[in-house]
Amino acid sequence: MDESLLLALNISTLAIIIFSAHLLILRASERHAYLPLAICLLAIGIVICQPTLASVAKPWQPTILIFSLPAILLIAPTFWLYVVGITAETPWQFQDASKRHFIPALIGCAVSLLALFVPYDVQYALLIEGNENILKSTSEMIRYIAYGTLIATLLLVLGWVIQSGIYFYKVVKRLTQYRQHLKDLFASTESKEIRWLSWLxxxxxxxxxxxxVNIVLDNLVFATQLNAGIAGSVILVMIWSIALWGLRQKPGFEELYDSKEQLPIGLTNSEPSQSKYQRSALDEAHASQIANKIENAMHNDRLYLDASLSLQKLAKHISTSPNYISQTLNESLGANFFDYVNKYRVEAAKQMLLESNDTVLNIAMNVGFNAKSSFYAAFKKETQLTPSQFRKSMNQS
Structure with a gap:
């Protein structure tokens, strides 16, 4: 029963991987960021397919297991490139700089190709049956190749542990910078924040x-074994989540890709924040004029009511460079675009909370927010109260 369950879970996971990777590859012609995710999913498929192979294609088990080494070394870098692609400020494509991420996988591929020189019966005995005694009956050269590839594999697997940790940190850092940069360009960021990636x-x-931990213990200390049913279920849910959200996710800055205006640099800026505008030609008098235009657009034109308001829209409205607006907001008005606009929205919401009996959700929508959660967060940041608490406290006074 356990083997049947494991096989069903494994086949289901592989089916999702193949179907999703196919769709991602088809869409990669329009959004190149989908291609690394497709490669990532296929690499995971190679790594986890042993239960299915044992049932329907047993002769292929040793070969696929050998090539699981470069596959496992592909997972982290391709996932990283996918994250870079969907958070890029301009349309992303594979570049020469991207190739260095595949060096460990290429080394793993070389080791795998070397392992293919070991006769098939020896491969099967070593990798599938775990029988090392078969090496005693082989030639000295085969033993050297077998032991050499096993040692190289162990070192690369330990390297994979380090590699995965590095890329995990890089992805977390990238997403943090990305979400902060969204606030420089958009007044509403809920649909662009890629929160599903954080949970994933x-x-x-x-x-x-x-x-x-299991790999290290299994190779260096003592044999360990994870519950196959639980592991298979977790992998199935994770692959389903990656496939579902990966297919739905659009690049966060995609609506700005066709912009002819030069937008503020965020993710690729390596300068400290205090020197970000060091080479700008914006002087104090010009900044003061821009600040007046921005405040006029909010006070008189009530531009903040636009739920899809962006820095680019504001720039067109007041006929000013987005870079200069961003610099003025940060240096003269002391706020990023997101916080500045939402401050006006909160002020408008406060007035409506006092003057009407409309629901909090309707008020949030009416003043430009497009999600109740973002309204609550912005409102509490400004007032230290929830909208309901604010309405109640002001009515009592």
């Missing part, structure tokens, strides 16, 4: 830690 990273972190 948390799950991946737990699974990665458990897997890494």
């Amino acid at each position: 990273l948390l799950a991946v972190g737990v699974v990665w830690t458990a897997t890494a």
